[in-house]
Amino acid sequence: MEIPHISVLLEQVLESFDTQEVQKGGVLLDCTLGFGGHSCALLEAYPNLEIIGIDQDKDALAFSMQRLKKFGNRICFRDGRYSAIVKELLSDKNLKQRIVGILADIGVSSMQFDNKERxxxxxxxxxxxxxxxxxxxxxxxxxxxxxxxxxxxxxxxxxxxxxxxxxxxxxxxxxxxxxxxxxxxxxxxxxxxxxxxxxxxxxxxxxxxxxxxxDELGELERLLQCLSENPLNKGARVSIISFHSLEDRLVKQYFKEWEKDCICDSSVIRCVCGKKHRKGKNLYKKPLCADEKELKENPRSRSAKLRSFEFRG
Structure with a gap:
């Protein structure tokens, strides 16, 4: 198949999910499946991994169903807005136990940009x-x-x-x-x-x-708020690729809040919350960006930033 979109930060995404949990097998939610580049690479790199691919673009879903059919029942597809679908999936306790990662690539695909009809x-x-x-x-x-x-x-x-x-x-x-x-x-x-x-x-x-x-920022914030209220299990990771400062700032703020032990108001003289609220750790002090090789091959990757967070359960 002729692939109409180059997935950004592909190696960085694979690195961000290189964990024992992913290698052993589990379920990863690809919130923005698009044309299947990240999911394809993850399924190839981690043979025990299963993926639920989500997208609201029916053209992208149809393409990815064809592209990824070689992986059989290791991947299934959901049509709709990712914030609502992730919330629904996390409400299933049995499924949540198996979730080892969540990926969201918050951007427009090359095919969407290049198709003048869109x-x-x-x-x-x-x-x-x-x-x-x-x-x-x-x-x-x-x-x-x-x-x-x-x-x-x-x-x-x-x-x-x-x-x-x-x-x-x-x-x-x-x-x-x-x-x-x-x-x-x-x-x-x-x-x-x-x-x-x-x-x-x-x-x-x-x-x-x-x-x-x-409603791109609203979608992203609803996803992050959902994870704030319903954190993933120990060792599970969320990786988010953003393309402009508004998105990146939002992700950075949520990850920073998730790292806090104390959630008391700043006006409180002494901690009363118990300092047991930390959800995990931010994996990278600075976001991962495209290297020179990727920038030459795909100039559209110049503004992409990847941040990852690991939950501690």
Missing amino acids: GFCFDSPNLDMRMDQMRQESAKEIVNHYKLNDLERIFRDFGEIREYKKLARLIVEQRKIEKFDSAKSLSELIARHFKHPKIHPATQAFQALRIAVN
């Missing part, structure tokens, strides 16, 4: 950006119908755009003349009014819209 790229004739194409609201609805202050909030909070007010105002003024019907028309408007020395001027705006359309 509306993720700057020159797309569509303005969509839905990972799950059954979702009702696309980027087109947001850009053409959201109020000014809602657009400002999206570009400020999800794109970290300094001139977010200017961008939102330009969009509102332009859509009074003509509605946006393509990603190309939006990116051209942004390029006319903004400049950036290193990236396309519309990069941060498109990121912000994509996050809003797919």
